[in-house]
Amino acid sequence: MTNRKILAVLLLGTTFSGLHLKALAENSVGVTSAVTPAANTAAPGQGMEVVRLGKNVILDQRFETDATGVVQILLADGSSFTVGPRSDLMIDRFVYDPDAGTAELAARTSRGVLRFIGGAASKSGEARLTTPVGVAGIRGAVVETNFATDGSGAVGNPQQPQLALLYGRSLTLYLPDGRVEVLTEPGTGMTVQPAPAAQFPVVAILPWTQSLMPFEQSFPTGATPDLQLAAMIAAVLASNPNGLAGFSGPPQPVPMVNFGNSAGPDAPVLPILPDDIFWEQIAEGPDDPEPPVDPEPPVDPEPPVDPEPPVDPEPPVDPEPPVDPEPPVDPEPPVDPEPPVDPEPPVDPEPPVDPEPPIDPEPPVEPTLSYSGVYTGFAVGAVPGRLFADRGTAEMSFNPDTGAFQGNIVIPSLPADNLIASDPQGYRADDDFGATGPNLTVSSGTGQLCECEFMQWGSWSATDLGDGTGDPINVETGYWVTGDITPAAEHPLSGSASYAGSAIGTVTQGGVSSEARGDLAASVDFGTGLGDIAITNFDGYSFGASQVPMGANSASVTPEGTFGGGLQGLNGEMLEGQFEGAFVANGADPVGGVIGGFSAYVGVDDWYASGVFAGSSLNPTPSPN
Known part of the structure; x- marks a missing residue:
């Protein structure tokens, strides 16, 4: 019987200083680090399949979730996307230089709720997320977006797209009409009210105290981004402890901590891990080794090939007889020289031509000044x-x-x-x-x-x-x-x-x-x-x-x-x-x-x-x- 080995990795630290990803495939940009079964994915040119934990993620790979689906994608530069229910995501561009600590990232979403935690791509430049209302530029930040259209998972009016800066430096929204809206204060967000043709959308800036994720409540006082990310994962495990892909039993115990009295008696209890430790859960033992393969029997050598017999030499060819020389040709008699030609008489020189008088220069053209x-x-x-x-x-x-x-x-x-x-x-x-x-x-x-x-x-x-x-x-x-x-x-x-x-x-x-x-x-x-x-x-x-x-x-x-x-x-x-x-x-x-x-x-x-x-x-x- 072949055993199955499952590895779950949850990273809880905004700097991602403890990230040590397994060796990625040549064309991979990251891995799926947490997932519920109600999440599907399709690589370019392939059909949809259920997302598996720890699978490599490539460019242009599409992720979709249904009403109970959640998937977390961890990129090589430390950036992560958490895709909520009834949502989708595609990564268009990713370039990472680990030696320089720089990266470029561009992704797109068309519906649902999404959380982005920035890595090197948003610290060394501006990570870009194309949305139904414009392009979001993210610099060193934790950001959430909501483009739900049926009310599920939405906070507030689901018909008004929402973007929120939970933590970090800035969130910039580049609208198609050329306007630019910027959030630099953590705990603020914006809603975008669509407008009829030939009019501009209405953008409202407002305080933000509630997560867009459907399974999270208002953040307690003092809750940092790592605790907020932990709250999301803890909530998924609590509602469906065996729902993470590949897990066959309940999660192993981990150290727990409460937000404190300010969060109220019912505040969630969250797992906290150091930055440089992975959380691994192994359901069963390692795979049984394959039995050895019997060696192939030796092949008999080919018998030697008899040498070809020698070829008899060609007989010598008789030489051609010598050719008699041609008799000498008599010389031509000398030709009499032509008599000398009398020289032509000299031609009288033409009289000098009077020079043309100088042409007066054209007067300067006056510039045209027709505008008034x-x-x-x-x-x-x-x-x-x-x-x-x-x-x-x-x-x-x-x-x-x-x-x-x-x-x-x-x-x-x-x-x-x-x-x-x-x-x-x-x-x-x-x-x-x-x-x-x-x-x-x-x-x-x-x-x-x-x-x-x-x-x-x-x-x-x-x-x-x-x-x-x-x-x-x-x-x-x-x-x-x-x-x-x-x-x-x-x-x-x-x-x-x-x-x-x-x-x-x-x-x-x-x-x-x-x-x-x-x-x-x-x-x-x-x-x-x-x-x-x-x-x-x-x-x-x-x-x-x-x-x-x-x-x-x-x-x-x-x-x-x-x-x-x-x-x-x-x-x-x-x-x-x-x-x-x-x-x-x-x-x-x-x-x-x-x-x-x-x-x-x-x-x-x-x-x-x-x-x-x-x-x-x-x-x-x-x-x-």
Whole structure:
């Protein structure tokens, strides 16, 4: 009879200084360290199976639990995930350098409750968790999330996604619309109220005193993260002592400790283990050894091969007889020399040509100064370290009489949200203008984004903005686009129009940023107020929106004439994003062009993009109101 040997490892220490994992498989990133049977997993390209204790975990392996399932995943850098009931988890990226003590970690969850305890990945950088409401960035922290949709395991309103910072440094939520919400005070959390299209979700920050895990109660006073993790495991063992995968008997006794009188008479009693000790439980003895295998009998040697007989040599070949020499050839008689040729008479030289008179230089071309007054539009900018770009508005002022120029960038999510740069001689030509202020630099772009000389675009950067904690915030490369925006009251109420142009922006992938360009196509039915927009071939990605409110006949368009909505991949990409836009006048047509800004990301590719777009109308002027 073959015995089964079971090993359970529970690590109770926030520093994980006692972690000594067994040798992992070559492609493994960690192991399952605690599990109940109601938990399943599927490796890439394979079907679902029950999670087994101590099994290696690989990238893109999916974990799912039902109403009573719990699984804990322990990674090589000391990070751990605890997946609660009716929940799922997938680890997308994990890179660990044990010698340097650094790691990179990216995972995703789409439903249920989850606890993350940070290891080297969140101490040396920012661990990333993609969720249904955005990307959570975790630095040196213990974090819980709740995305339950049926009420099971949820705390508070289950329809409002929840994130909580239980302990540690910070929890940052990067929303798809470009906003950033940050928790730095342990014991605080946030809820995210979904919003209709073209509106932003509502985020509420509030104190947090209760665990999101369904089998835990409010934390007692003084309960540290290791005791909170112990409370979770103790509760699972107490409710189902034989439920951990591979256990055939009750757990062996371990030292116990109470939270103290402040926790009340019914406070849970929890197991406490030193950082460098594993808890091992062996149900039965070691496996019986296999019987020895009988050796194979020796093989008789092959008999020797008789040598080939020698080959007789070829007889010698008789030599060819000598060839008689050719008789000598008589020499040719000498040829008489040609008589000398008389020399040509000298040619008289041509008379000198009078030089051409010098050509007067062309007078200098006067620069074109066709812009006058204030033009409004959109601005985007990427802050290093943030996953999503910050979006806002732009306002550019031109004075052709004096040559003065002023740029104004308003980004609500930046500490200094109203940046101004001006120059009394900054407007030199329609394609050459700019200014520098205390924190802002604005300059014109090179060339046009479309056949639309009535619009303007360019780049901007900002430095030393500050975030209230002493750390400076810089925007290295941002983009803006402006024009004469047409208010909703001046939109046509019938007819249709199509637009073509291009987009320009910044792409960040794997921590490296670069400029990217793509094509813009848009169309709108002014009778219904609905339209389509597509940005294609942008760093290899294509994305857009279909049947979004754009015209005045749609109630979602603002009185100022701006509109917006969500973006999604056009070729099956797992892409999400947001855009804002508006129609601009070209002098004769109030909707002769379209401008806007956008941000997008593909979490599985670690790809983030932001930029602006502009297009000009391909149709005659639509029917007036």
